[in-house]
Amino acid sequence: MSAPVTAGSPVRLARCDRASSAADRYALLFGIRLFEQSLLDLFSTGVLAGTTHTCLGQETVAVGVVSAIDRACDIVFSNHRGHGHFLAYCGEVERLYLEILGKTGGVCGGRGGSQHLFLDNFYSNGIQGGIVPVATGMALAEKQRGSGAVAVVFLGDGTLGEGVVYEAFNIAALWQLPVVFVIEHNGYAQSTPSALQIAGEVAARPRAFGISTRECRSTAVDEIARHCAQAVDAARAGGGPQCLICYTYRLGPHSKGDDTRPGQELSEAWLRDPLKTARAVLDETTAAAIERRVGAEILAARIRALEATA
Amino acid sequence: MSAPVTAGSPVRLARCDRASSAADRYALLFGIRLFEQSLLDLFSTGVLAGTTHTCLGQETVAVGVVSAIDRACDIVFSNHRGHGHFLAYCGEVERLYLEILGKTGGVCGGRGGSQHLFLDNFYSNGIQGGIVPVATGMALAEKQRGSGAVAVVFLGDGTLGEGVVYEAFNIAALWQLPVVFVIEHNGYAQSTPSALQIAGEVAARPRAFGISTRECRSTAVDEIARHCAQAVDAARAGGGPQCLICYTYRLGPHSKGDDTRPGQELSEAWLRDPLKTARAVLDETTAAAIERRVGAEILAARIRALEATA
Amino acid sequence: MPTVLEAINQGLHAMMAEDARVVILGEDILDPYGGAFKVTRGLSSAFPDRVLTTPISEAAIVGVASGLALRGLRPVAEIMFGDFLFLAGDQLTNHAAKFQWMFNDQVRVPLVVRAPMGARRGYGPTHSQSIEKHFMGVPGLWVVAPHILGDPGGLLRQATLECDAPVVFIESKTCYGRPLISEVAGMTVTEIADHVSPFPTVLLRHDRAADADGLMWCYGGMVPHCLEAIRHLFDAEGLAIDLAVTSQLSPVPASHIARVVDECHSALVVYAEEASAEHGWSAEILAQVQDRVSGSGRAARHVRIGGAHTPIPSGRALEAATVPGARDIIARVLDCF
């Protein structure tokens, strides 16, 4: 904790867009992973209080989806599990540390914390489902002013339990709004498996409202990016609301240590860790270099954030 | 108003069950029609205040659906447009007049009024959508105690805008509850045509939740009864929740005089009045006799109700 | 004078003409219907692109309005009956009201949710309530109510264009048809407003009584009943009761209360609201009034008048016995003398 801290602008991770290389994508994925693992460490050592929801295992959804948007105008509305979305959007890792540490240099001055982030066109809130009509209204605003912007909103599979999601589906479809509903289907809501929460087929739900729906069963970041690019392009082109269902898996606990899933299920899932796949396409030297560089960035960001006085 | 009022138990219309004859069905349909037309008259003459929603043109749904239930145990949960459902359930026309007139002899002592009725296993409430989870919970209670009862809940097509409906769909399907969702699709919600309210196919919505869904495009009372009997039987047999979509048309105003639909649409719809069809299968003498008898009952009920002192 | 309905309708027309950011949304608001209470009449004809009829989705109506507001528009949403406001309660409190503060003042959510409230129309338990008290005291959320002594159109404009935060705008169903009043014989009208509490409080003081016999507080749909009671008490009983009418229900206009209390030294303070007073609007006003009164070394008797602590029945006579009117106010005031 006593490493020297250099002055200057806050540490940022490099972001990705549609043209990013596999190496750049891996760097961002790895940065998100490292960042969140460090959060869990900070919790377990008591440095951090409150709560946090990490996206361990789901990073490829964050990076894939967000790399498909046009950052000059598009909107991202994220949920409780939003660090990955946020870092993919802006890379502001130091200011996210500060925010989660409750310090005034955080992106929301420490008021929002993990679940309530804002920066430029990025928003998040910790109430399940309620953000969906809000993002729909944003899409309406953009459509009204003809900005060409698209609103992307993230929701978990469990959040399909909230009625307001369907109110928003209906309105988005009726008014043909440029909004993309990204459902991160990780098979669980907190401790509850989907089978105890979701009746019928997930994809049938948005479709029942006339929403064009894509499913991405691959957890590869480029596959997700490709699907999301189609959805974003279709929404931007006036094709009305789009839904993208990304099948994924949460490798970490729901929040801090509350994991009651079978150990074998977890260990098998770790074998399929999407970050492994993303690393595998790189040669070992490149991968190791990325990890060293990003590791140093995350460390620097953490140290600066921890040392910030308020 | 000065006709002599006989003492004795309150006037009731004869109810229908699955075995009822076409004549009996017509009698009930006609009674509901007459009752509600008299309400509109009482409003226009200022005797009645407040508001009312009549089911003119939709009577066959009320009679068809309710005749399919087992009154010994089944539950009916009705909505704002509930007089037909109520009269089909219990025939208590005098006590309904009293209720709507705000008198203490009404089924709810004048507290509930038109939209808030209760009797035996019949309930209604004037908040759109909110009754759907309540009816679902009732079905759960009946399932838990193994009573074999089925809960039938009515909702309009416009009420598909309310998110809580989908929360209830999901739960009913997850828990395989004996509930029948009857959607009265009359093409409008208040002044708003369905096209401005409902995106996609109505039937796709319950189906998306894995709910077995029937559509009845006929407005003939026996056809509706037949479809509903299938739904009720399936629910009772453990087939889980059922949805029945009845396509119908409201011939009267939404509430009192607030009709902005095209005159031609209305006059064409009157030509297809389901009561005409129900009458046409009877010979003229029978029909006229029914109308005289039921007319006298309604009149007697109204007079007694109007003359009741409190 | 125009009616309250006309004033609000004209206010909406004027705002939409003045500012292209104003967007109206709600159930059944298109012409020719023009809304269940006809408040939006003519708007969809004049501004077809900015008047949106919605499905029956109160939560999403407010959610969509928040989204519009976050992106720079000035939405005015209608909830057909105020009774349905709880359906949008989470949207109002955990979304609209929170964004500005929790995002560290980097965003604004200027939206208005209009909600017709109140009884005396025989609409029964779910269509007659005054549930605004449950939305008071939410940090970041404003509750504002027009009335016949004020300028309802101007107030709505202020809420829509001058307030950068979400406002729940409580309209009284029974006042829609009433003409506005600019003068009350024998009383002087003062308006109190300031930077912190910009929605005005109207103070009516009897001209011929230096220290009146009492001070009455009310808002919204209670104004006609209070005025009637005050007139009767003065004419028939010789009692001079001043009247303070707030339009800013939440946050509490503490500065207005201080000024009124400092001006009116009555030993009797009466509070009238249509809902059951239990945990109602008047409890907070009373707390602040008594603080100011005792802080200035005086004492006062406080009397709260509200509806029965039951739902509101449909039947006419039952309803009349549930909701407070001029007669109840007169009786309660006379009890004090």
Add this chain to the structure above:
Amino acid sequence: MPTVLEAINQGLHAMMAEDARVVILGEDILDPYGGAFKVTRGLSSAFPDRVLTTPISEAAIVGVASGLALRGLRPVAEIMFGDFLFLAGDQLTNHAAKFQWMFNDQVRVPLVVRAPMGARRGYGPTHSQSIEKHFMGVPGLWVVAPHILGDPGGLLRQATLECDAPVVFIESKTCYGRPLISEVAGMTVTEIADHVSPFPTVLLRHDRAADADGLMWCYGGMVPHCLEAIRHLFDAEGLAIDLAVTSQLSPVPASHIARVVDECHSALVVYAEEASAEHGWSAEILAQVQDRVSGSGRAARHVRIGGAHTPIPSGRALEAATVPGARDIIARVLDCF
């Protein structure tokens, strides 16, 4: 002594064993998880058919519970964080709370909605609130809060099995881990309850002071902070402040208030709540206390203590500055002397 969590959990176990009508539902309540705060731990193992884990559907959870209650069961629903209660606001107020009365007392809706409330855990703006004040004053709806001086399990049993109306049961997150307290040194504990207001108020009076220097009112999660303040004020400042802790937040236990006021003649009355006091619980208590005090010819100074009128920030230091603790209470009391 057991902790509050243990007491509630044991209460649930005992109730379910005692009465087969009791059904539990909520999000993530099955073993081994046993609920986000572990309050339902063990129940699904012991009573697998009567413990239902639900989708994330707060409105439907309460709606389903109403349906169960209408058909003779005794549901206890858990809303994972009380902050989400507004999602079920319409179900609570326009359905559960209305049915009995509007159906002319022909039905009963005996249901309990448990809701963990409160801050001091760093959960941020949407997971730290105490929004129970917005559900007080609803005719037909009860709001009840256990605390460390009472019997949380017994209170829950009373709400579930002895009350025939819907009850919102407000649990304090930070009190879950605290042991119950049955005695406070130097103070005498009295319990006040009666037929009309059956949920007890606990009154703690200093043994050595006939008329104490002050009387403090609070409920739920504020009890530990008030006790700490009272101990400090007595030990370090020689000020004897009695404490009245209500568990029936709504309807207001008027008879309890009357009795406490009649017993404790303090000229200072302090009210402490965790939420912003504006339009809060204390406004109603104050209104009723001052009425009783002045009705008995006495006078008192009233001081309300509550949280900042902002959302609750995530950051530890920021949060601590937002939510009132013993130090704030001590300072405000000392200000009065």
